[in-house]
Amino acid sequence: MISRFFCPVPLPRAGEIQLPEALAHHAVRVLRLRDGDPLILFDGGGGEVPAVLHVRGKQCFATLAERRDVERESPLPLVLVQALASGDKMDWIVQKAVELGVSALVPVQAERSVLRLAGERAAKRVEHWQQVAVSACEQSGRNRVPAVAPITGLRDFLARPHDGVRLVLDPTATTRLLDAERPAGAVQLLIGPEGGWSDEELAACRSAGCGGVTLGPRVLRTETAGIAAIAALQATWGDF
Structure with missing residues (x-):
């Protein structure tokens, strides 16, 4: 199963972003993900974004693929x-x-x-x-x-x-x-x-x-x- 992470800032449509420190720590130090591993990011605004993790020293980045309009919310509020x-x-x-x-x-x-x-x-x-x-x-x-x-x-x-x-x-x-x-x-x-x-x-x-x-x-x-x-x-x- 590919690890999923909530990103507290709006995700751009494409390109590379630097991951927030807490997210990067959880991915690398807790889950032991490595450079080149796939992950999925979501920002709470709907949909999710497949990405690839890049570890450069103490900083982590993610190359974003195309956002997927996937919703898993119940029809019952x-x-x-x-x-x-x-x-x-x-x-x-x-x-x-x-x-x-x-x-x-x-x-x-x-x-x-x-x-x-x-x-x-x-x-x-x-x-x-x-x-x-x-x-x-x-x-x-x-x-x-x-x-x-x-x-x-x-x-x-x-x-x-x-x-x-x-x-x-x-x-x-x-x-x-x-x-x-x-x-x-x-x-x-x-x-x-x-x-x-x-x-x-x-x-x-x-x-x-x-x-x-x-x-x-x-x-x-x-x-x-x-x-x-x-x-x-x-x-x-x-x-x-």
Whole structure:
């Protein structure tokens, strides 16, 4: 498999470019690519560019071939609204959600979230999750990187206008996820934290027009629930 790399600057149509230092380090020092090896670059603007690596001392360059208009995005615009989870669970959630095709991720602070982040710590963590999303795109073949939004409170998120459908996983709901009506636009999927949504949060979701859905009689962990729901939605309305 040819190694794929996200290039944070727009790629020209042809010619040779110098690779950013971080990209070059990952290619040569981590993946042990050598001079003359093939690679694929993408800049997030759509499509990908086959290239050939050139190592000249401590600098790396790439000779670009013709851009290929390859898209691997799902026809279902799906936003994962994930309550903050502790430990490295958020990394795993972001990685797998991107692999499964979400178009964006919104981390929210819930009442029962064990993880509490604010200020500089919150900004750094979001920056880290964005890099996790980049790596997941490199691995999965996606050429557009989903944005990880700044951490927000649930009620602040619910107050934002939305033209599509909002679904919240609710253990008390009587509607199965796959029995929900097919959306005309984007889907925002809300997943609670380790302790679940509070009664007040579920009430706020309902007041904001969120449809409550269930994944069945079994209780899933927060890091499992969203991924399972995304896979089910992709199989039903997406491209699985």
